[in-house]
Amino acid sequence: MEAVEVESKGAHGDDRRTSRNDRRSSWGCTLLLVNNSLQYMSYFGLSTNLVNYFKVELHADSKSAANSVTNWVGTSAITPLAAAYLADSFLGRYWTITLCLVISVAGYGVVTASASAALQSAVFYAGLYLVALGGAVSPVMASFGADQFGDDESERARQSSFFNWFYFSINVGSLVGGTVLVWVQTAHGWPLGYGIPALLSVLAVVLFSAGTGAYRTHQPPAGSPLTRIAQVVVAAVRKWDVEAPDDVALLHEYDGEDGMSAILGSRRLAHTDQFRFLDKAAVETAGDKAMQPASPWRLCTVTQVEELKCVLRLLPVWACGIIFAAAFTQISTTFVLQGDTLDPRLGSFRVPAAVLSIFDTLSVMLWVPLYDRAVVPLARRLTGHRGGFTQLARMGVGLVILTVAMLTAGALEVARRRVLSRHGMLVGADGAEYVPMSIFWQVPQYVVVGAAEVFTFIGQMEFFYDQAPDAMRSVCSGLGSAAFALGNYASSLLVTAVVSTTATNGQPGWIPDDINDGHLDYFFWLLAMLCVGNFGAYLLIARWYNYKNTVY
Template identity: 55%
Template sequence: MAEDGLTRDGATDFRNECCERLAYYGINTNLVNYLKFELNQSNVVAVNNVTNWSGTCYVMPLLGAFLADAYLGRYWTIASFSIIYVFGMTLLTLSASIHGLKPSCDRANVCHTTGLQTSVFFLGLYLVALGTGGIKPCVSSFGADQFDDSDEDEKKKKSSFFNWFYFSINIGALISASVLVWIQTNVGWGWGFGIPAVAMAIAVVSFFSGTPLYRNQRLGGSPLTRMCQVLVASFRKFRVEVPDDKSLLFETADHESAVMGSRKLDHTDQLSFFDKAAVETPSDRLKGSANQWKLCTVTQVEELKSITRLLPVWATGIIFSAVYSQIGTLFVLQGNTMDLRMGKSFEIPSASLSLFDTISVIFWVPIYDRAIVPFARRFTGHKNGFTQLQRIAIGLVISIFAMLVAGTLELVRLREVRKHNYYELKHIPMSIFLQVPQYFIIGCAEVFTFIGQLEFFYEQAPDAMRSLCSALSLTTAALGNYLSTFLVNIVTDMSTRHGKPGWIPDDLNHGHLHYFFWLLAVLSVLNLGFYLLVARWYTYKKAVVSSD
């Protein structure tokens, strides 16, 4: 590795992620407004379509991770799915540019769409989701693979890699929230989708240009098959007693584990039922070789244990992701009702306020890396300042305040509406920049929780399951978006009974959006309590240290 910890291939990884996130946020940041004003959808339908699509973007990585770990490797998975991504972006651009594919709008600026136009748009949208599925679980792991875990200096720099990797994500998001949203609002959606399509194409070319420099990890075979083998073997031997001497459990005598591309894992005492799979009995061998559906190695058993131990921590990320999803949905709709003027003539698009979330991340990442970590290290003695679980917890606490602030702002806004009878005004005289604190607080929470999750799931993943575990961490974002959709549907159904406008009507001046934000705050408090219990009992994985 180079002296700064980043080879040219590492720099390529940052550039690629910056361009890919520019493309993703170029769609996501202002998508709710496109659906509302161009496809003429209601607030609830538009919000749910955004969160459903975002959720799909983050659940598809399970497919990409499986292919990467078992068959293609991270390099070829990124390469092939990037091409699908570019194709989807191209289709979106055409759907917003070509006559007959883009919606037609009347003189009152009310747009009307045909079934074909809607279908082409959503086809492009979900092709992007598929492309994301192959890139997201691999790109952070692929970048981290460029560091040698056996070298203590490189291992320390790998922690910084995740900070700066997330920094590059937010550079792309910053350009999207500022430049692209303005272009979409004031120039046209064709240009607004076309520019990120070109950026993504550049990212693909950049990725291929670094091919000779990459360090590629060996494939470890299908992780799902190995986990199934442990489950089957454990249940087959449910009557078998596990010996007190754990050195009697089955493991290969070779220096490397039986799982290609993976170090051996030491035995841990938790989830001891799975240890039955590594207890050798006379019927476990067929013609001298072990039947893998009857007898598994300790490393294979510990792989399943590692994944199982991750699940409670993983589950606590769902509520946080539901909070984060408000940036691209209800925060934007809330901003639409406020004074968008900046100066006498310029109007800032409501979706552009998300740049303050990005600015917050860009502000906090170097401060965390250069100031908070050295300061915390004095008190904790931990090389990274905080453990990964402590870092995640701090972000969960901060996210609660984001929802409290957003709810309080909406309560103040509604009081102004009632006090001055602003019910019929499209934009009430309250500056949209009053939303800045809620965006900035969420950005701060991201630096702790999202980056902490990235590093935690990579470090705690078995070597041959790192793409799968990266995908697993991303599914919290998927389920968080789906949870947001579910909550919006539930509160809409319950709050619109007996002819009431509900919490989230098309005209928010008649709604109670603050109740929804406060509901998320309450759920976040409960989630934090559960997380603290989970973190207290978590056991970190133990890789066998080489004697060489």
């Protein structure tokens, strides 16, 4: 049928078929973006106000409630690596996404039932952690979406744009979930407030299934990447006394058709000179020739060795993302502490300090189309690069922008302390104390953080996908989530270290309970210095880094 249809179209048949495939791919990607937005509406509809549910409905004290939320959020940030491993190793991306979406539906259903019938807290916890497990699909979804594009220049440009809009869809979901659904919970109760996320999760399953015929599925599951990595390490150690040849053509490689490797669905990778010790794993000795087929724990292909090299090259770049995340997380901690002391009045309405994070979300939603439609075309004309910037350059720009955000927050803190020293704390009509300085002076620092996200977080998504071996793209895409989780832990450790170091000899320290007695500005300067140091290390890593070279 396909051959007849193409032939009947004459000379333009291939163009029309390509156009039809492009439309189908665009439709599939659109469904994925809407699906992702629905998932994040559900997630933020559940997570944003979760601490209050623990306190009001489950009667937990403030510390227990905060710890419960922190533990759950931490679990939600780690489970994507498990889902990514499952996708790359056994199920493939399509079926992993399907499984996770179904688990999410079950989780939101249990949470809603618990809230509606006032069931025991154990039931609520069960639903909550089912959501954490089912919601682990983001890196797999991003990889699956990127799979919908080919390898030519125009397709790769569209793929780069997809990552921008994928992150945009996350922020649309967080905006709606963190505002509208939280308002529903406050105004109309928990059953409806949690029931809507449950319905949205069902709709996400329906939409994903509806796009099945439009998806391209490029990468089949190729077995455990951890096993392949372990085989390279073991084989290289066994052959520690073997000399790797200077002629890389003598190293062992699978001679598949169309540049394919022995790893299912994975293209061959070109040899690189970094980490030359690992090349010993691909040296075929007389003993290997005597054992046919040779054990994979003694003899590996060049592509398998290069898989491990790819991961080793990614790790230093990934480590720089931890410091970035540690500074980024201040929008939900020290930025809020700073805002709590400022004048919250907007007419007769009081603006809670935590609400100002919406300007970070709005900044992302502004910067994504601006970057995609204006910055990239301009940069493309200046640099000649199809993406405007290289992936490493894009992430580096974000590191610089976040440094500016920390400096902006520090400058505002200096100004706040000066106003405080001149006027002291004023008492509003509602009896609340505040520094006579509008809370909206914080908006610039939130907006700058949003710009940094668009450059670095989205750059990370594209970089980890593009530079990962074909059979490890979901796992490597999950590195961004792991860096974010570790960044949060690093921020907590940094605050603890600062408090214990500066609060000595009767001094309140930089971050006391009442920040008016401390020096939050010093903490922001410290973060800025860490960002500068991180950027310096990043420049060295970027210069050392060799981009992946696939053999077509």
